[in-house]
Amino acid sequence: MPEPFRQAPRHHHADRPTNAEPSRRAPIAHRQNPLHTTHRPASPATRDPVGLARLVHHHPAHTTTPPLAALIPPPAPIPAPTGRTRIPAPDTIDVVPGYLAGRDYSNQVFTYLVEQWAWGHSTSTVLGQDFAWSPDHRLRLAAGQLDPGAHWRVAAAKEPLGPPEWMLSFSKETPPESVLAVAEELARTGSSIDWTGEDHPALKAPTDRRTLIHTLQDTGWRSTYRNGELDLEAPGRLARVQIRIDPPGDALDLLSRPHLYVEIGPRDNGGSPPYWQAMATTGTPTVVVDALARALTDPAPLTRDRDWMNEELLEHLSETAANNRPEKATDQPAPGQSPLYTDEDLVATAIALTAEALESIDDFHDADMINDQVIPSTRATTVRTWNDLPHDQKHLAYTLVTDLVVDASHRAPVLFGRTPETAPASRRPTPRIETPLLNLWFTNEDLRAAAAWLSDRRMDWYPPALGDAMWDQTIPSTTDHTEPRTWAMLPDEQRREAIRRTENLINDAADRATLLFDRPSGLEPLTLVSPLYLAGPGHHSRDLAAAPLRDRGWTVTQEPGGATVYTSPCTRVITRARADGTGTAWTTIHRLPLSDDEQWWSSADGRTPPEIIAALHEALAATLKARPHNLFHPTSPNTDALNPVIGAGWHDSYSGPNVISWTEPNAEMATITRLITPDSPDQNTDWVISGGSLGPGRKEGWYLEMPANVPTELLASVTKSLASAAPVARLGRDLTSEHLVYLDVRPLETRYRATSPARSAAARIRSVTTTYERPKPRPGTVSTADHHGLQQAR
Numbered sequence: 001m002p003e004p005f006r007q008a009p010r011h012h013h014a015d016r017p018t019n020a021e022p023s024r025r026a027p028i029a030h031r032q033n034p035l036h037t038t039h040r041p042a043s044p045a046t047r048d049p050v051g052l053a054r055l056v057h058h059h060p061a062h063t064t065t066p067p068l069a070a071l072i073p074p075p076a077p078i079p080a081p082t083g084r085t086r087i088p089a090p091d092t093i094d095v096v097p098g099y100l101a102g103r104d105y106s107n108q109v110f111t112y113l114v115e116q117w118a119w120g121h122s123t124s125t126v127l128g129q130d131f132a133w134s135p136d137h138r139l140r141l142a143a144g145q146l147d148p149g150a151h152w153r154v155a156a157a158k159e160p161l162g163p164p165e166w167m168l169s170f171s172k173e174t175p176p177e178s179v180l181a182v183a184e185e186l187a188r189t190g191s192s193i194d195w196t197g198e199d200h201p202a203l204k205a206p207t208d209r210r211t212l213i214h215t216l217q218d219t220g221w222r223s224t225y226r227n228g229e230l231d232l233e234a235p236g237r238l239a240r241v242q243i244r245i246d247p248p249g250d251a252l253d254l255l256s257r258p259h260l261y262v263e264i265g266p267r268d269n270g271g272s273p274p275y276w277q278a279m280a281t282t283g284t285p286t287v288v289v290d291a292l293a294r295a296l297t298d299p300a301p302l303t304r305d306r307d308w309m310n311e312e313l314l315e316h317l318s319e320t321a322a323n324n325r326p327e328k329a330t331d332q333p334a335p336g337q338s339p340l341y342t343d344e345d346l347v348a349t350a351i352a353l354t355a356e357a358l359e360s361i362d363d364f365h366d367a368d369m370i371n372d373q374v375i376p377s378t379r380a381t382t383v384r385t386w387n388d389l390p391h392d393q394k395h396l397a398y399t400l401v402t403d404l405v406v407d408a409s410h411r412a413p414v415l416f417g418r419t420p421e422t423a424p425a426s427r428r429p430t431p432r433i434e435t436p437l438l439n440l441w442f443t444n445e446d447l448r449a450a451a452a453w454l455s456d457r458r459m460d461w462y463p464p465a466l467g468d469a470m471w472d473q474t475i476p477s478t479t480d481h482t483e484p485r486t487w488a489m490l491p492d493e494q495r496r497e498a499i500r501r502t503e504n505l506i507n508d509a510a511d512r513a514t515l516l517f518d519r520p521s522g523l524e525p526l527t528l529v530s531p532l533y534l535a536g537p538g539h540h541s542r543d544l545a546a547a548p549l550r551d552r553g554w555t556v557t558q559e560p561g562g563a564t565v566y567t568s569p570c571t572r573v574i575t576r577a578r579a580d581g582t583g584t585a586w587t588t589i590h591r592l593p594l595s596d597d598e599q600w601w602s603s604a605d606g607r608t609p610p611e612i613i614a615a616l617h618e619a620l621a622a623t624l625k626a627r628p629h630n631l632f633h634p635t636s637p638n639t640d641a642l643n644p645v646i647g648a649g650w651h652d653s654y655s656g657p658n659v660i661s662w663t664e665p666n667a668e669m670a671t672i673t674r675l676i677t678p679d680s681p682d683q684n685t686d687w688v689i690s691g692g693s694l695g696p697g698r699k700e701g702w703y704l705e706m707p708a709n710v711p712t713e714l715l716a717s718v719t720k721s722l723a724s725a726a727p728v729a730r731l732g733r734d735l736t737s738e739h740l741v742y743l744d745v746r747p748l749e750t751r752y753r754a755t756s757p758a759r760s761a762a763a764r765i766r767s768v769t770t771t772y773e774r775p776k777p778r779p780g781t782v783s784t785a786d787h788h789g790l791q792q793a794r
Contacts, residue, residue, distance in 0.1 A: 523732030
């Protein structure tokens with residue numbers, strides 16, 4: 001649940017009236033509800049590009065008078081606030097859904113309770129607070145609390161002036177109609193039913209939230225139950241209700257872990273507070289939360305003066321930012337003329353915006369949005385979310401999910417029935433991770449499911465600001481014209497229709513986001529590759545290569561230059577590891593015990609596969625412990641160490657009495673060479689072992705060097721690694737493009753998932769259908785997840 005906000009949202013005008021300054025209103029005969037008293041004549045049409053709310057300029061023909069309207073006395077006329085010039089009849093708009101209408105500055109809630117329900121009312125000018133209470137002093141309403149996240153507070157007590165049994169709060173920007181809906185329901189229960197303590201509806205402990213859930217679901221709200229919480233989200237994804245079921249939340253604490261939380265605004269708003277929020281403690285009775293649910297789903301429009309509305313709400317409702325742009329010439333079509341764009345223009349624009357939304361995840365670092373999503377493969381064992389992963393694994397998972405989403409951006413045309421384009425690449429470096437890939441707590445399928453869910457969310461980023469995103473974009477079919485046309489240059493009606501249809505295209509594509517990840521289009525994030533000599537350095541090369549030395553008691557120290565030094569127990573062998581820009585370079589030196597002269601050495605660059613270095617260190621540490629005398633002199637001719645590669649089919653690539661040269665047979669991408677008899681003093685007789693592409697300007701290969709007198713056990717350990725056909729674990733993002741054509745690449749199955757293949761597949765299917773996919777809501781139905789939540793609530 002998002003942290004309740006601590007500051008009020010920004011406003012379009014700084015000189016808004018306070019609660020004590022009602023705005024100038026029209027006579028009561030024109031009111032549409034007990035709180036709003038404004039009526040304006042018809043005026044030019046208001047743009048509604050996004051379709052998230054219906055905005056209609058008020059007109060007498062649209063006016064209806066609800067039953068409560070006649071009960072409210074007209075307020076005295078109040079002059080316009082000083083300091084700004086007000087036009088006589090500013091635009092008013094009807095907002096649907098009403099929860100997006102935001103705050104209304106007339107503040108008639110207290111007036112209505114006093115006039116209609118005989119509540120008491122007191123105002124503190126010093127504190128800027130209002131208080132109201134029922135005639136029996138058990139029901140209370142306050143406004144102007146210090147915390148803007150709980151500006152309005154509703155409470156009930158068993159005894160007059162007693163401590164509250166429950167509390168409900170609303171933030172400052174809440175539509176007062178929603179506050180009044182709850183307060184009036186309380187007032188009605190207090191006046192029509194005798195007070196009988198705990199049996200009173202205002203104090204009766206709730207047994208479940210079934211009515212609230214059904215009220216929301218019947219109007220298309222989508223529900224998901226996980227981790228003891230039931231989340232319900234409005235069809236436009238601009239309203240959410242979260243109910244804590246197990247545990248139910250804090251009994252009296254509103255701001256830390258409330259039982260019920262309502263949030264209005266985009267789910268992922270870049271850290272900005274929601275438009276408004278409501279919170280309720282565990283004991284809030286059914287009659288109260290049901291009244292709140294009815295207010296959230298009320299189809300009746302709420303009328304607002306657009307000049308005094310919250311500017312962020314206006315961006316979602318009417319794109320007022322576009323009205324402030326310089327006027328552009330528009331091509332007004334003649335009567336009956338066809339649109340100045342084609343269906344293919346709409347598809348191309350939707351594809352471009354979708355691809356941009358997916359690719360931009362690399363800039364906005366949004367992958368942590370998956371924190372609360374369940375890892376599908378853990379459903380059959382111990383259920384875990386991505387936030388439950390160890391820090392290094394979580395950081396890696398975020399990077400790999402980002403890779404998948406960025407890679408999917410080039411396949412965005414698939415969602416619209418078009419051909420995919422060239423794939424971009426993520427710019428993030430591979431994070432350091434200590435856990436071996438085989439021991440990760442997640443799988444490739446988990447990553448793809450998370451990427452599908454995140455892509456869905458990223459595609460939802462556009463519709464609220466779709467008019468702005470399309471404004472300066474060129475209409476594709478006009479790019480070859482002498483003067484290309486932008487969407488902003490279209491006539492108003494055509495532009496609104498184009499934005500509406502583009503939004504529908506993007507929303508429909510978001511529902512199909514899983515198609516981008518149903519089957520891998522390239523490398524899996526987690527892979528098994530062979531042969532080893534083309535696998536590259538991997539992501540945790542130093543830890544893997546140093547393990548044999550640490551396990552046998554070698555001392556580890558750090559040098560001032562940043563190198564890590566491993567010293568044998570006898571101190572005669574020293575190994576240094578130093579980062580060289582491509583990985584970890586390793587150097588080992590063996591010294592004679594008396595003279596301290598260097599006897600032999602080995603040197604490997606940073607791109608040498610760590611498994612080869614680990615095999616060399618394993619042979620070194622084991623020989624030093626069991627047969628230390630073998631390190632002084634070779635136990636047999638060095639050429640015996642070549643038997644593993646010869647047996648694996650390597651061929652003699654250079655015939656001559658003075659040269660030893662063996663090359664792997666498949667692509668000739670690995671060699672072992674040594675000059676036996678040098679032709680000049682400048683030539684050396686060292687063993688040179690290399691793999692991959694080497695040469696001027698080519699940095700994907702690696703090399704390892706040893707002197708001619710290196711112990712046979714050490715050289716043999718390297719050749720055995722080169723000859724091995726066993727695959728090694730690698731991140732797909734770390735494989736080099738130059739070597740892919742020669743690699744055998746397969747998906748990696750992590751060891752952590754111990755379930756059978758059938759159960760694993762079933763878990764993956766359940767995760768996609770219940771957690772990550774966006775099924776169409778069916779009013780009046782309860783999903784399996786909701787049923788489980790209802791059982792818990794009972």
